[in-house]
Structure formats: structure tokens, C-alpha cells
Amino acid sequence: MINASEVLSSIQSAFPGAVLDSRVESDRRLWATIDSEKILDVCKHLSTKLNFDHYSGAAGVDWIARNEMEVVEIMASHGAHQVVAMLKVKTPRENPSVRSLTGLYWNANWYEREIWEMFGINFEGHPEQYPLLLSDELMGAWPWRKDYKGYPDLTTGERAIQITTPEGYMELHVPPTPAEVEAGTVVKERPKYPSFREREEKEIKSDAEMIMHLGPQHAMVPGPFLLDILVEGERVKKAFLDLGYIHKGIEKIMENRSWLQGITYTDRMCYVASLSNNECYCGAVEKILGLEVPLRAQYIRVILEELSRIQSHLIGTGEFLTLVAGVGYAPWQYMIMDREKIISLIESVTGARLTHTFVRFGGVRNDLPEGFAEQCRKVLPFMKSRTEEFIELFAQDPIYSLRMENIGSIAPDTAKRMGCSGRVLRAAGVAYDMRKEDPILVYPDLDFKVVTGTRGDSADRIDVTLREILESIHIIEQCLDKIPSGPIKTEAKIPKKVPAGEAYYRVEDPRGEMGMYVISDGGDKPYRVKVRGPFYATFQTLTPLLEGVYIADAVAIAGSMDGCPSEADR
Amino acid sequence: MLKRNMIKNFSWPLKTATREIEITRLYPEVMMELPAAERGIHELDATTCIGCASCARICPNSCIEMVHFKFGNPLKNKKMQFPQIDYGRCMFCGLCVDECPVECLTMGKKVTMAGWERKDIVKSPDFLATKRFSDKEVKDLEAEAKRIAAEKAAAKKAAAKDGAAKEGAAKKPTKEGASVAEKKKPEAKAKPEEGSAASETKKEESKAEPKEGGAS
Numbered sequence: 001m002i003n004a005s006e007v008l009s010s011i012q013s014a015f016p017g018a019v020l021d022s023r024v025e026s027d028r029r030l031w032a033t034i035d036s037e038k039i040l041d042v043c044k045h046l047s048t049k050l051n052f053d054h055y056s057g058a059a060g061v062d063w064i065a066r067n068e069m070e071v072v073e074i075m076a077s078h079g080a081h082q083v084v085a086m087l088k089v090k091t092p093r094e095n096p097s098v099r100s101l102t103g104l105y106w107n108a109n110w111y112e113r114e115i116w117e118m119f120g121i122n123f124e125g126h127p128e129q130y131p132l133l134l135s136d137e138l139m140g141a142w143p144w145r146k147d148y149k150g151y152p153d154l155t156t157g158e159r160a161i162q163i164t165t166p167e168g169y170m171e172l173h174v175p176p177t178p179a180e181v182e183a184g185t186v187v188k189e190r191p192k193y194p195s196f197r198e199r200e201e202k203e204i205k206s207d208a209e210m211i212m213h214l215g216p217q218h219a220m221v222p223g224p225f226l227l228d229i230l231v232e233g234e235r236v237k238k239a240f241l242d243l244g245y246i247h248k249g250i251e252k253i254m255e256n257r258s259w260l261q262g263i264t265y266t267d268r269m270c271y272v273a274s275l276s277n278n279e280c281y282c283g284a285v286e287k288i289l290g291l292e293v294p295l296r297a298q299y300i301r302v303i304l305e306e307l308s309r310i311q312s313h314l315i316g317t318g319e320f321l322t323l324v325a326g327v328g329y330a331p332w333q334y335m336i337m338d339r340e341k342i343i344s345l346i347e348s349v350t351g352a353r354l355t356h357t358f359v360r361f362g363g364v365r366n367d368l369p370e371g372f373a374e375q376c377r378k379v380l381p382f383m384k385s386r387t388e389e390f391i392e393l394f395a396q397d398p399i400y401s402l403r404m405e406n407i408g409s410i411a412p413d414t415a416k417r418m419g420c421s422g423r424v425l426r427a428a429g430v431a432y433d434m435r436k437e438d439p440i441l442v443y444p445d446l447d448f449k450v451v452t453g454t455r456g457d458s459a460d461r462i463d464v465t466l467r468e469i470l471e472s473i474h475i476i477e478q479c480l481d482k483i484p485s486g487p488i489k490t491e492a493k494i495p496k497k498v499p500a501g502e503a504y505y506r507v508e509d510p511r512g513e514m515g516m517y518v519i520s521d522g523g524d525k526p527y528r529v530k531v532r533g534p535f536y537a538t539f540q541t542l543t544p545l546l547e548g549v550y551i552a553d554a555v556a557i558a559g560s561m562d563g564c565p566s567e568a569d570r
Numbered sequence: 571m572l573k574r575n576m577i578k579n580f581s582w583p584l585k586t587a588t589r590e591i592e593i594t595r596l597y598p599e600v601m602m603e604l605p606a607a608e609r610g611i612h613e614l615d616a617t618t619c620i621g622c623a624s625c626a627r628i629c630p631n632s633c634i635e636m637v638h639f640k641f642g643n644p645l646k647n648k649k650m651q652f653p654q655i656d657y658g659r660c661m662f663c664g665l666c667v668d669e670c671p672v673e674c675l676t677m678g679k680k681v682t683m684a685g686w687e688r689k690d691i692v693k694s695p696d697f698l699a700t701k702r703f704s705d706k707e708v709k710d711l712e713a714e715a716k717r718i719a720a721e722k723a724a725a726k727k728a729a730a731k732d733g734a735a736k737e738g739a740a741k742k743p744t745k746e747g748a749s750v751a752e753k754k755k756p757e758a759k760a761k762p763e764e765g766s767a768a769s770e771t772k773k774e775e776s777k778a779e780p781k782e783g784g785a786s
Contacts, residue, residue, distance in 0.1 A: 261630040264663040348605035351677070357663040365668065366607050393582060396575045 004030035033088045051080035055105035059530035060115035064146040069096045100126040107419030118144035133244035200240045223565030239546035247569045254529045267355035270567035275308040276509040278359035284518040287503035291362040298441040299483040306472040311342040312510035316562035323559035363489030387469045408557035409457035418541040422512020427464045428456030434508035458560035509534045536568040609662045610681040615674040616702040621650040625666035633659035639695040652695035
């Protein structure tokens with residue numbers, strides 16, 4: 001198994017002069033600034049020679065003081081080694097442009113589109129550089145640049161007037177001042193891109209085909225997203241996905257809040273996995289600060305995160321069953337009834353049912369209450385028997401297996417190439433779990449195995465989910481036996497201003513790989529927080545999966561992925 | 571085989587239907603039992619609050635506003651303000667509670683706060699304060715504050731007189747001498763103040779006792 005310094009020396013020997021600046025943080029993290037001309041060659045070298053087959057995401061950073069922009073490519077491997085390479089590519093702030101990696105990695109598509117629409121960094125060779133998250137009128141404003149002033153421009157907001165467009169919509173218009181006209185700095189017409197509708201209607205080739213809308217609203221999906229399918233008879237020919245209905249811009253909000261306040265926003269990205277999100281953000285900041293978390297606090301974090309995983313899996317399975325069965329809320333109720341016990345356990349520690357704001361830099365907020373272990377030992381065996389019952393019910397039901405087996409199946413190689421994670425990847429048979437790959441807290445001391453499936457279809461995904469609940473129960477039982485007494489917060493004083501630095505931290509969210517890339521410039525607020533959400537990656541694989549399936553299966557496939565559009569639209 | 575399995579699965583709900591289930595369906599009549607760590611409506615200890623506004627500064631939604639409140643401690647600061655919380659915006663994250671340096675702000679188990687109007691859910695310190703000085707205590711404390719102010723003023727006058735006398739005496743020497751005289755002043759001030767404060771508390775106690783005796 002190679003480590004970070006070996007990766008660096010391999011790049012340097014293969015491409016002399018390509019690495020402009022480098023830093024080996026640990027055996028598992030490599031930071032390198034790559035010459036923008038050679039980024040494609042370096043990535044090709046990494047993927048073919050060094051097993052970097054997992055493109056984990058990309059982040060854009062606007063360094064306004066240095067008058068340049070940066071794209072950070074996050075590369076990892078599916079189990080061949082544990083190195084995460086953070087490759088930075090710099091580009092000037094005027095007409096920023098970077099080579100696109102979509103030719104090498106299929107899943108680079110959405111990450112690059114997001115950076116393009118938020119920062120205005122052009123990606124040379126990108127096949128479909130269209131708006132993904134933002135609405136059309138925000139295009140060209142580049143909202144995540146540091147000099148963005150708000151929409152409509154806050155400095156001119158008072159002058160904004162409402163006008164009626166030829167199509168009959170009301171729009172805000174800011175008339176230019178005479179001074180602006182004289183100086184020639186009038187904002188020109190914002191560029192127009194083909195809209196979502198125009199793009200999908202272009203695909204209709206014959207009269208036999210038509211477009212069906214699934215969404216944006218659906219009774220059982222926790223957030224809105226538009227899934228349009230182009231159908232010919234019963235078969236789906238092509239699927240289109242539109243995001244951004246609840247885009248909150250959390251990454252930008254966190255740049256304007258203090259370090260501590262940022263924790264509350266991570267809760268709101270995905271409310272059923274809020275403890276994992278807390279952990280991810282706090283872990284990244286702890287890494288920059290160099291804080292040690294006391295052992296007891298680490299155990300408390302693990303216990304609560306695993307409890308949170310159980311309740312998330314239960315609610316996900318319940319949603320899926322209601323989507324598939326269509327027999328009302330009966331299966332949903334069974335899951336919710338059991339989940340209630342887990343939620344009460346979490347509430348007794350954190351004091352809140354969903355948005356916990358529980359993890360702190362260098363510790364946790366509350367200690368475990370008295371009698372928590374006993375309560376846990378009462379609930380967990382019940383949960384275990386219940387889950388085993390569920391697994392048995394799913395396995396023996398002939399209608400369910402006829403309906404779900406070999407529906408939306410993904411081969412292991414395809415799953416790796418698509419960059420999905422969590423249950424979708426593990427159901428395909430790839431044992432890729434952040435708790436093993438990038439171990440944090442006390443996970444290395446605990447005994448658990450990564451649950452994998454064989455076929456990679458919808459039935460397998462649910463099976464993996466339910467068996468993961470059993471693993472989580474096993475982990476919590478070990479933690480309850482091992483948990484030591486001691487302080488729950490670090491004794492070191494946590495400064496209001498975090499020293500300059502950067503960190504990338506990964507945790508295993510209930511939905512898969514969750515990573516946060518946090519940059520500090522020495523101020524009291526983060527300079528940039530990039531969230532690599534698990535469902536954003538999995539969502540991208542939905543459209544190719546739907547090609548060729550029956551209409552009725554489209555909902556089942558989408559449901560089996562345990563979607564959380566709120567997190568994709570963070 | 572297929573049929574038998576299906577019957578097994580269909581009978582499963584019947585089995586679970588007989589179980590007793592704990593859910594929140596009894597809500598308006600029976601409140602759910604809440605844990606001790608519950609983060610509900612805030613509870614303010616107005617007797618210890620120092621009005622530092624740490625809670626208002628850390629609040630991510632800026633829903634805490636510092637306002638005047640009658641039942642606080644007038645001994646500490648005349649213009650002291652207390653947190654007023656807009657529950658229309660509060661998200662119960664508990665950062666304000668963590669930040670409080672004197673631990674006077676806590677979160678209780680009360681969670682119902684519905685109101686007919688938007689202003690109904692803006693809760694003033696009068697609503698939040700679970701612990702506060704009574705009317706009588708406030709009056710006593712105000713009287714004490716007045717006395718302290720009077721004492722201070724008297725001490726100041728005396729100090730000023732002393733200083734004037736000293737300055738008059740020390741007019742002749744050079745600047746260095748003047749600065750020495752200035753340095754001496756605060757010492758002269760501090761001594762009588764301490765003495766007066768001690769005597770005051772004694773006086774108060776002696777006054778309070780006969781009052782209580784009279785009432786009983």
C-alpha cells in the first residue's frame with residue numbers, strides 16, 4: 001500500500017516541473033499545486049498507474065487578494081490505497097479557465113458545472129456547461145466569488161424596479177446611473193443558456209415519444225427535485241434531472257458566520273444525518289487547530305453517530321417501501337415506530353430530536369445522562385430482533401423479490417466509475433467505507449465489517465441498509481462496554497480566530513462518503529467551506545440508471561438510493 | 571410455497587397490531603416525557619445575569635435582542651439589559667447557553683409557544699426570567715444603589731476638596747511633583763469608599779431586621 005510521499009515522488013519523476021508546490025500532511029493526505037497545462041496528464045497518470053480510480057469531487061476557491069482562482073481536485077482510490085490527493089490548479093481571475101476532467105472521470109461533470117456556475121471558471125472541453133443549481137437570472141452573477149454583492153446587486157438594490165417581460169413575468173430591473181453610463185461599466189445583457197425545458201425537448205425525436213414529469217413534489221420524497229423522463233410506450237428512453245429547488249447556498253452562508261456558528265448550518269444540510277455533518281465540519285476545524293479530542297468524547301460521538309445512522313436507515317427504508325408498495329403508510333409506520341425509540345435515545349443526550357448541534361470543536365456538548373447505557377441495552381436487542389425480522393420478511397416475500405430483483409442494478413466497475421458511494425456502491429460489491437478507509441475517532445479500535453451486496457440492484461441496496469443497522473448495533477454495544485470516564489471537552493482553549501490552514505476531512509455519512517474541505521485565512525470566519533455531499537454524487541448516477549427501465553421502476557430505483565435532495569441542494 | 575410465504579407476510583401486521591406502542595399521538599392531552607437535556611424555551615436567572623450580551627453576539631439567527639428589564643439587579647449597572655428572544659427565528663441550537671459566562675441562561679423543558687400574532691412569540695425577559703428579584707427586593711436594592719451613588723458623590727466631593735487643598739499646597743513644585751499628587755488621589759478616593767460600603771451593608775442589615783420584626 002503506497003503512501004502520500006510515494007505518490008508525490010511518482011508524479012515528480014513522471015512529470016518533472018509539473019508540481020509547483022507540495023505538502024505531505026500525513027500518510028493519507030497529499031496537497032500539491034499542479035501546473036494547469038499538465039493537470040490532465042497528471043490525472044491520467046494517477047488513474048492508470050497509481051490506482052486513483054475515485055474522483056471524489058472538486059472545489060473552487062476565489063483568492064481575491066492574490067487575484068487568482070483555484071480549482072481543487074480531490075482524488076482517492078477504491079480500496080487500493082488510502083491516499084487522498086488534493087490537486088490544486090491555479091488560474092487568473094480575469095477569464096478563468098481550467099481543463100475539464102470529464103474525459104477521464106465521468107462524474108466530474110456535475111462538480112465542474114457547479115464550480116462554473118458559482119465562480120465563473122470555464123472548463124475547457126466540458127460537454128454540457130449548463131446551469132445546474134442556480135436559476136437562469138442568476139447566471140453570470142457568479143455568486144460565490146468574494147466580490148459578489150447580492151442579487152439584485154445590494155449596492156444598487158434601491159434603484160431596482162419591477163418590469164414585465166414579453167413573456168408576462170415580473171422581473172427586477174436595475175437601471176444604470178448616468179455615471180455608470182459615462183464610465184462604460186453598465187452591466188451588459190447576462191448570457192443566455194438553453195433552459196432545462198429546451199434541452200429536454202430537443203431530445204424528442206418522434207411523435208411516439210413524450211416527456212413525463214416526476215416531481216418536483218412527491219409525497220414521500222423529503223425534498224423537491226424534478227425528474228423528467230422521456231418515454232416511448234412503457235419504457236424510459238432518457239431521464240433528465242433538475243436540481244436547485246431548495247438551494248440554500250450553505251457554503252456561502254458559512255463564509256459569513258463565525259466558526260462556531262457554522263456548526264448549526266451543517267445540521268440543516270440533511271436533517272436525518274445531522275450528527276455526521278457536525279462531525280465532518282468539527283473534525284476539519286480540529287485538524288486545522290491541531291486539537292486532540294478526549295477519549296470519552298470520541299466514544300460519545302461514535303455512539304451517537306451510529307444511533308443516528310440507524311434512524312436514518314430506518315426512515316430511508318420506510319420511504320422506499322411507501323414509494324414501491326403504494327399501500328399507504330403501513331410500512332412507513334413500522335419503521336417510524338422503531339425509529340421513535342432511537343430518536344428518544346439521541347434526544348436524551350443532545351436535547352434535540354433532529355438538528356442536534358451537538359459536536360463541538362474538541363469535544364461534545366453534553367455528557368451521557370445517567371442510565372443511558374441501560375436504556376441503550378434495553379432498546380438495542382429489540383432493534384436487533386426487529387431488523388432481523390425485517391430482513392427475513394424482505395427475503396421471503398415473493399412479490400417483493402419479483403418486483404425488485406435486477407431492477408436498476410449496477411456492476412461494480414460501473415459503480416466505481418460513476419463515483420457513487422454508500423449503499424449504492426456497497427450493494428454492487430465494492431467494500432468502500434470511510435470508517436475503514438479513512439478511520440477517524442475510535443473506529444480503528446472497534447470490530448465491525450463492511451456490508452456488501454452481490455447484484456447491486458434495488459433489493460440488494462435495501463438488504464445492505466438493513467444489515468448495516470445490525471453492524472451499527474454491534475458497534476454501539478462495543479462502545480458501551482469500552483467507554484472510559486473522563487472529560488468530554490478538550491482542556492485547550494479554543495481561539496475565536498482559527499490559524500491559517502486547510503484541511504479535508506471525511507466521514508461515513510448514512511448515505512455514503514461525506515467530505516468537507518475547510519480553508520482558514522486566520523480570521524474569525526472560514527474563508528471557504530466546500531461540502532462534498534454523498535447524495536450529490538449518488539444523484540448524478542440516477543439518470544443513466546433509468547435508461548431502458550419501465551416507468552414504474554423509475555420510482556423504485558430513485559427510492560432505493562435513499563435520497564435527500566436537501567443535501568444535494570445544500 | 572409462494573402462497574404460504576405470502577400468508578406469513580400478510581399475517582405479520584396482525585402480530586404487531588396487538589403490541590402496545592409508544593408514540594406522540596396523545597400530544598395535547600398528555601405531554602411526552604422530555605429528558606433533562608431537552609432544549610426548549612430559555613430560562614433566565616435575572617439575579618445573576620450580568621448583561622454581557624454574549625448570547626446576542628453568538629446567536630446565528632440574531633434573534634436575541636438586549637432590552638431593559640425592571641427586575642434585574644440595579645446594583646450592577648443602571649443601564650443593564652437582558653435578553654429578549656424572538657422565537658419566530660430561534661432554532662434552539664443552544665449556542666447562547668454554552669456561551670453564557672455566568673450560566674444564567676439555560677434551556678428548559680417548556681416547548682409550546684404558539685401565538686396568534688407574530689409579536690406573541692417574541693418573549694421578553696419578563697417571560698423568560700424564572701428567577702428574579704421581587705418588587706420589594708428591587709426597591710431595597712434601588713435604595714441601596716441610590717445610597718451608594720450618594721456615598722460615591724460625597725466621597726468624590728471630599729476627594730475633590732482634598733485634592734484642591736493638596737493642589738493648592740503643591741502648586742509651587744514642578745510638573746513631577748504635580749504628577750505625584752495626582753497619583754496619590756485615587757488612593758485617597760479608594761479608602762473612604764471601602765469604608766462607606768462596609769458601613770452601608772451594616773446599616774442595611776440593622777435597618778432590615780426591625781422592618782421584618784414590625785411586619786411579623
